Amino acid sequence: MVECDKKNFDEEVLEYKDGYVFxxxxxxxxxxxxxxxxxxxxxxxxxxxxMKFTS
Structure with a gap:
């Protein structure tokens, strides 16, 4: 599971193009x-x- 913060949220979630993100x-x-x-x-x-999982 990828840990997200305000520095990487856009890249890891909003700009992810390879499928679904939880x-x-x-x-x-x-x-x-x-x-x-x-x-x-x-x-x-x-x-x-x-599926990509983030928190």
């Missing part, structure tokens, strides 16, 4: 975000090579 927006102190993170990582493993 962007996981989360907050460090967000309990629901933390609960979903293992599922997002499972999806990233399952669809590796078919």
């Amino acid at each position: 962007v996981d927006f989360f907050g460090d102190g967000c309990e629901p975000c933390m609960a979903l993170m293992p599922h997002v990582h499972e999806l990233a493993d399952k669809y590796e090579g078919k």
Whole structure:
């Protein structure tokens, strides 16, 4: 999973031309975000090579 910030978001997400991009927006102190993170990582493993996952 590619970690995005304001420096690389355009390049990694908006300008990506090789397929679909999944962007996981989360907050460090967000309990629901933390609960979903293992599922997002499972999806990233399952669809590796078919879809780009970023956070």
